[in-house]
Amino acid sequence: MAEPSRLAPELTAAPPTTSDPGAWRRWVAPFRGADTRRSVIQVSLTAALFALSWAAMVWSLGVGYWLTLLLAVPTAGFLMRLFMIQHDCGHGSYFRSRKARDGVGFAIGVLTLIPYQYWRRTHAHHHAHAGNLDFRGFGDIDTLTRAEYEALPRGKRLAYRLYRNPLVLLGIGPLFHFVIKHRYPWDIPRSWKDAWASVWWTNLALVLLFGAAIWALGVKTVLLVHLPVLALTTSAGVWLFYVQHQFEETYWHRSDDWDHVEASLKGSSHLILPRPLQWLTAHIGLHHIHHLSSAIPNYRLPECLAAVPELQQATRLRIRDTWGLLTLSLWDEDAHRLISFGDLRRSKTAA
Numbered sequence: 001m002a003e004p005s006r007l008a009p010e011l012t013a014a015p016p017t018t019s020d021p022g023a024w025r026r027w028v029a030p031f032r033g034a035d036t037r038r039s040v041i042q043v044s045l046t047a048a049l050f051a052l053s054w055a056a057m058v059w060s061l062g063v064g065y066w067l068t069l070l071l072a073v074p075t076a077g078f079l080m081r082l083f084m085i086q087h088d089c090g091h092g093s094y095f096r097s098r099k100a101r102d103g104v105g106f107a108i109g110v111l112t113l114i115p116y117q118y119w120r121r122t123h124a125h126h127h128a129h130a131g132n133l134d135f136r137g138f139g140d141i142d143t144l145t146r147a148e149y150e151a152l153p154r155g156k157r158l159a160y161r162l163y164r165n166p167l168v169l170l171g172i173g174p175l176f177h178f179v180i181k182h183r184y185p186w187d188i189p190r191s192w193k194d195a196w197a198s199v200w201w202t203n204l205a206l207v208l209l210f211g212a213a214i215w216a217l218g219v220k221t222v223l224l225v226h227l228p229v230l231a232l233t234t235s236a237g238v239w240l241f242y243v244q245h246q247f248e249e250t251y252w253h254r255s256d257d258w259d260h261v262e263a264s265l266k267g268s269s270h271l272i273l274p275r276p277l278q279w280l281t282a283h284i285g286l287h288h289i290h291h292l293s294s295a296i297p298n299y300r301l302p303e304c305l306a307a308v309p310e311l312q313q314a315t316r317l318r319i320r321d322t323w324g325l326l327t328l329s330l331w332d333e334d335a336h337r338l339i340s341f342g343d344l345r346r347s348k349t350a351a
Helices: 021-031 036-060 065-090 098-112 116-129 146-151 154-163 166-183 193-217 219-243 260-267 275-280 287-292 298-307 309-313 319-327 341-350
Strands: 270-272 316-318 328-332 337-340
Touching (some): 021 287, 036 065, 065 116, 065 298, 116 193, 146 328, 166 193, 166 219, 166 319, 193 219, 219 319, 260 287, 270 287, 287 298, 287 309, 298 309, 316 319, 319 328, 328 341
Antiparallel strands (some): 328 337
């Protein structure tokens, strides 16, 4: 790999501070933009692996369902990787051609059940406002402040606790969100014409795709094969998104004190995964770099991390560290950290 000074002369200068977003943009600029050849190879290989793995699951039904379930794990991994490519298309970082990005993004969106333009727009909102307490609601995991939670009536507090329960957050919730809500996302404005059109076209494509699969293989085969893949992919996807922003000393501020660079570097984690999982997740664990510059394609994120040592100072998490994060549910504006319901109860008892 080239030395940082050969990638961009300004990388040898003093490291930027979070108050200098222009300097940060210059540091990561060499890694922005698509490499069409690498993108074509990546999407072609991933799509082929997913198709072969899905076909192997169909074949395995004749051997035993235990084998089908085992094969569901890599199949879900390949589908996850396809979603990461759809994700890059939505950010404009995967192909130089917008038609190519939108075409590939839409096609993958049919497989992932995620309408491309709808997701692209809500996710753009997430990137523009991540860590801003005054702009929650689209593309985020719902997070209340301690004061907001305590002001709720008993029934709504119970509903929020149920929503933040790990069994709902990683089990029932993802399937409901991706399988049902994405068929009719009732919470987006009617003025989002492109998003609504994407929803209807994706629904039509799903009817045609799964109708053809059911006609060829039978409804039982399709359900036995695809349901475990969907369950694994949606749960893993929500888990990834959760741990990338929901950790104890993450970043949440009001608009008058919000800063994009600080929100990126302090409010997004560096999730350290084993190499096979890094590959399957297309390096999305380098989430702080992705939020700092979403124009960097997934295959250049490790290069950027290696070339800019200052980016290695983000909150680092390993898989074993993430399970405890699932209990964190409320942002304490006074303490500037996420707390659990148990923390809230103990603080009240102490008071």
